[in-house]
Amino acid sequence: MDLGLIVYALNLASIYALMAIGISILWSSVGVINMAHGATFAVSGYAAWLVTGALKPVIAASLGKTALASAAMAGALVGSALITGALCGVVIYLLAFLPIHDKPNYPVRALIITLGLNIAAVQGLLWTFGPRSQGLPKIFGFGRWEVWGTKIRYDQAGTIIGAILIMTLTLGWLRYSRRGLEVRAMMQNAEGAAYSGISRQATALPVLMLTGALAGMAAALLSQTIFVSPTAGVIPLIKGLTIALLGGLGSVPGALIGAVLVGFLEAGVGAVPFLGQRYVQFATFLFIITVLIIRPRGIGGLLDDTRE
Amino acid sequence: MTEKRFYQVGRKPWEWRLKPAGDAERARGRVPGTRRHWLKWRDVHNDKSLKRERVMVDKKPLWWTIGLVLLLFITPFLPNSMISVVSIFCIYAAINILWTLIIGTAGIFSLATLAVVGVSAYIAAAANVYLGVPWPFMLIIGPMAGLIFGAILAAPSTRLDGLYYALLTMGVAEICRVFVVQLRALTASGGAITNVDSFIPEDWFLQRPGLLLGFVGAFLLMLGALLVWRLVNSERLGMLLRVAKTSREDEAFAEAVGIDFRRARLMVFIISSAALGVVGAFYAMYYRSISPQIFSLDQLLLLFAMMVIGGLGRAEGAVVGAAIVTIIDKGLIELGPPRIILVALIMIGVTVFAREGLMGARNQFRDFRNRKAGERRARRTEKGGEAMPEEATEVHDKQELYYRRFNKRLRDKLKDMITPELIAEHQRDPLGHHSDALARVLNFFRRGEMADKYVIHRMKPAEEKFRIMAVSGARGMPPRVVDDREYSDIKEAYHAVFLLRVNDLLES
Known part of the structure; x- marks a missing residue:
């Protein structure tokens, strides 16, 4: 396995990790399997496309073709994707959490509502923008680095670094802030957290906004490699869900390990000559199913009894 | 007379x-x-x-009969496009009924239903096209394929629970789609098998007689699915599973009384998978082809939306939901993408407001109405003290009702009599000759019930120190102290009791 393959694997792993961590945190703290994560992904991609399209002439007029201009462009792209993702989180909070969180059968109903939101959002995008995919501006520019004889594309390196940065920030926030402490308490034991005065309603909103922003970040980073289309969210959603499962729903380290494993597996299978790119999905799902049959609670998942 | x-x-x-x-x-x-x-x-x-x-x-069998008979007799008079919509509705309803059996009766949250249909449809179609098996045998090959695939799928369901299994089966559906699309033999047709032989003769295909024949077949398919539902859900297997339905404690209970609920669940899953295999073979015959579209997530979500809108876990919910969604999806096809948005919005609305889908709305409304009526009754009894008509039907001793009405009117009258002059008169002379109004008020107080009646307590014998207590009304229970005020004159204490009682009267 050469260095280029490792970089490609890390690239995949960082996108998957962004999606999987969001789904995992959301499930363990709020109790929602967020099927609208893919919609959040697609909507933030489109928002970033609209914002950068609108700002492009402004930036070009005021800053010209300087490094500052591309930095401003990158800021606009990432910022708009993050903000839209967080706003999508607010919508999910208002529809799938607030009205039903104390009603019977809440997890299944939340799942259904987010599923409905996903369908509505994807069809809405299809209706407004058409099925054509849109290219976003390349914030990392075109070009390659030469490292030890292999070429690394700027967008790959940027994606890996950006994902690691944003994940470190998220995990740091969870670890060191007051709100993060509350979220972690809810992840461990929602009932106990409620008894010690942690409001479920007040904590769910920042969690949903955060996970939405993570999906937005994933959209901004992935749009450097592929185009944005209304159905762009489906594959990241399925991948994120299955990796969150593989890691054991609710376990952040498990999700990270799962993402790295799947990233390397996909890169590896894609590189094997007689299997090729066509069997990547196949191999991933087979791998995940095998792991789940051996360890039904995933890699980092706790046993049922310990969680209860 | x-x-x-x-x-x-x-x-x-x-x-x-x-x-x-x-x-x-x-x-x-x-x-x-x-x-x-x-x-x-x-x-x-x-x-x-x-x-x-x-x-x-x-009365459910009555509604079922009316609905099915109407469907059977109205459809032949519809235009061609509507006949195919009705046939598709019948097929979807059949799939949904069997799926409800898996999710509702067996309690296994499987999303691989369409994958089972698709796999058996592909195997049956391949047998027909490549091996030359005549079409009636497809209806045997299909369920066999479904049975085997269902058994493979069912194996991990005892180990994994709930949402884990749901997502796993979603992955299985995706694997099936990718596998079929990657098959080299089918790449020319984009993964589809075409020219499948059918019970509809070739020259009738997409003609009116062919459509009618297709409808009759689909209708029989739906009846068959309902029969399977009835045989599984209402007979022995369903009864066994109802014991272990809702919670983990129920499962433990079922195990303790000797019900092997895991085996029963697997049985239900495998039986429904075999039945889904029949649907798959029929599906391939009805369209005379089968394409990877059947494994797609969109199709799965559409069917799931049907069940959710009708109500998860009910056969009538599966059918009504299928009717609503099929009419929107296939009947309003000129609307374009907004019709799917409409389906999604209906799905969200139903889930937010209804506990168990549209078919559970009646019970939910009844519960809601009863609760509101109870709240209103409680509020009114508290305020007026008089029995309300709907409460009156439940009070057995009718004398009680008349006493309450009398008491209410008496209190209303006495409230008007209480004036500052009256209170001043009592303060002046708590025991002596009273005016007519004061005498009436005091007489009412004397008749009061023992519970919570105020009494004066001399704190030490031979000492002029009093406080006010309220008797408990129950034998053996001591009276409680009302407040910590002490009175050095008995007349003051009399008046204080009077004021407390007046206060209670005015508040009632």
Whole structure:
């Protein structure tokens, strides 16, 4: 396995990790399997496309073709994707959490509502923008680095670094802030957290906004490699869900390990000559199913009894 | 003689009753081969008229019959495009009924239903096209494929639970799609098998007689699915599973009384998978082709939306949901993407507001109405003290109602009498000659119930120190102290008690 393959694997792993961590945190703290994560992904991609399209002439007029201009462009792209993702989180909070969180059968109903939101959002995008995919501006520019004889594309390196940065920030926030402490308490034991005065309603909103922003970040980073289309969210959603499962729903380290494993597996299978790119999905799902049959609670998942 | 007419007053819902002659013998048909009756009749007798009456307790079979017969007789008069919509509705309804069996009865949250349909459709179609098996045998190959695939799928369901299994099966569906698309033999047609032989003759295909034949086939398919539902859900397997349905404690209980609920769940899953195999073979024959579209997530979500809108876990919910969604999706096809948005919005709305889908809305509304009526009644009784009409039907001792009404009117009168002059008069002379109004008020107070009646307590013998207490009203329970004020004059204490009672009267 050469260095280029490792970089490609890390690239995949960082996108998957962004999606999987969001789904995992959301499930363990709020109790929602967020099927609208893919919609959040697609909507933030489109928002970033609209914002950068609108700002492009402004930036070009005021800053010209300087490094500052591309930095401003990158800021606009990432910022708009993050903000839209967080706003999508607010919508999910208002529809799938607030009205039903104390009603019977809440997890299944939340799942259904987010599923409905996903369908509505994807069809809405299809209706407004058409099925054509849109290219976003390349914030990392075109070009390659030469490292030890292999070429690394700027967008790959940027994606890996950006994902690691944003994940470190998220995990740091969870670890060191007051709100993060509350979220972690809810992840461990929602009932106990409620008894010690942690409001479920007040904590769910920042969690949903955060996970939405993570999906937005994933959209901004992935749009450097592929185009944005209304159905762009489906594959990241399925991948994120299955990796969150593989890691054991609710376990952040498990999700990270799962993402790295799947990233390397996909890169590896894609590189094997007689299997090729066509069997990547196949191999991933087979791998995940095998792991789940051996360890039904995933890699980092706790046993049922310990969680209860 | 004119019959006395009774007005339907009260809280019992009015229902239609047969009035058989008193001396007529009771005759009820049974389903051949079983001990079940066709309809659930109950013989009752009317308390008031003392006449014999017959009530249909479960009216669902009636609604099913009416709906299915209407569907069968209206469809031949519809235009061609609508006939195919109705046929598709029948196929979807059949799939949904079997899926409901898996999710509702067996409690296995599987999302691989369409994958089972697709796999068996592909295997049956391949047998027909590549091996030359005639079409009636497809209806045997399909369920066999479904049975085997279902057994493979069911294996991990005992180890994984709930959402884990759901997502796993979603992955299986995706694998099936990718596998079929990657097959080299099918790349020319984009993964589809075409030119499948069918029960519809080739020159009738997409013609009116062919469409009608297709509809009849789809209708029979739906009836078959309902039969499977009935046989599994209402017979032994379903009864066993109902014990272990809702919670983990129920599962432990079922295990303790010797019900192997895991095996029963697997049985239900495998039986439904075999039945889904029949649907798959039919599907391939109906369209004369089968494409990877059947494994797609969108299709799966559309079917799931049907069940959710109708109500998860109910056969009638599966059928009604299928009707609503198919009409929107296939009937309003010129609307474009907004129709799917409409389906999604209906799905969200139903889930936010209804506990168990549209078919559960009636019960939910009844619960809601009863709760509101109870709240209102509680509020009114608290305020007025008089019994409300709907409460009055439930109070057995009617004397109590009249006393309450009298008491209420008396209190209303006495409240008007209480004036500052009256209070001043009592303060001046708590024991002596009173005016007419004060005497009436004091008489009312004397009649008060023992519970919470105020009394004066001399704190130490031979010392002028008093405080006010309230008796508990129960034998052996000591009185409680009302407040910590102390009075050095007995007249002051008398007046304080009077003020407390006046206060209570005005507040009541």
